[in-house]
Amino acid sequence: MAEKLMFxxxxxxxxxxxxxxxxxxxxxxxxxDVEAVIGLQADGVEIxxxxxxxxVAAEGFPPLSKLMNDYxxxxxxxxxxxxCVKSRQIDPETQLVENAEVVAAARFVxxxxxATNALSY
Amino acid sequence: MCAMDVAELGTLTAAEVxxxxxxxxxxxxxxxxxxMGKVAIGDVIEVWSSDPVTKTDIGAWAGxxxxxxxxxxxxxxxxxxxxxxxx
Numbered sequence: 001m002a003e004k005l006m007f008x009x010x011x012x013x014x015x016x017x018x019x020x021x022x023x024x025x026x027x028x029x030x031x032x033d034v035e036a037v038i039g040l041q042a043d044g045v046e047i048x049x050x051x052x053x054x055x056v057a058a059e060g061f062p063p064l065s066k067l068m069n070d071y072x073x074x075x076x077x078x079x080x081x082x083x084c085v086k087s088r089q090i091d092p093e094t095q096l097v098e099n100a101e102v103v104a105a106a107r108f109v110x111x112x113x114x115a116t117n118a119l120s121y
Numbered sequence: 122m123c124a125m126d127v128a129e130l131g132t133l134t135a136a137e138v139x140x141x142x143x144x145x146x147x148x149x150x151x152x153x154x155x156x157m158g159k160v161a162i163g164d165v166i167e168v169w170s171s172d173p174v175t176k177t178d179i180g181a182w183a184g185x186x187x188x189x190x191x192x193x194x195x196x197x198x199x200x201x202x203x204x205x206x207x208x
Contacts, residue, residue: 028147
């Protein structure tokens with residue numbers, strides 16, 4: 001079975017480290033030939049809004065926007081909680097970064113159960 | 122575990138030297154990955170990093186993806202990390 005890691009992020013602008021570290025891990029995973037999927041729920045969906053990650057930088061780490069760009073260039077995908085997007089009045093058609101996909105619970109279940117390991121931040 | 126000591130590493134000529142000084146994790150790792158794509162199997166790349174965790178991180182990465190971590194020379198404020206392309 002191919003190795004796959006899933007990272008669930010539930011923090012965004014409120015907690016830069018919790019938003020940043022999973023992208024560090026996911027980038028390292030993809031660079032190591034391990035599949036990586038990032039899932040955003042609750043306040044975590046904020047960082048997938050275009051431009052919003054530009055202001056997020058955790059000390060000791062690259063800026064979040066750079067990490068998100070590295071992740072995209074390595075083919076990483078971001079799954080975003082549909083109800084969380086809707087409740088924050090985020091327009092999924094125009095406001096989200098291009099490698100984002102709005103999904104619901106069943107898709108998260110499929111991704112999580114097919115992962116070798118899953119981590120929640 | 123390093124495959125070569127410092128004296129042996131000093132005799133190597135890297136096919137690609139990557140200056141990743143100033144970059145934080147995972148920057149040096151990504152630069153190493155990019156650099157490895159530019160050299161032939163069996164060639165050596167040398168990554169310069171001022172991040173002290175790079176030497177262990179690249180060692181772990183190399184073992185994971187099938188390259189050979191050769192060792193590290195500590196220079197003035199940065200590490201010179203040597204890896205041989207294995208695949």
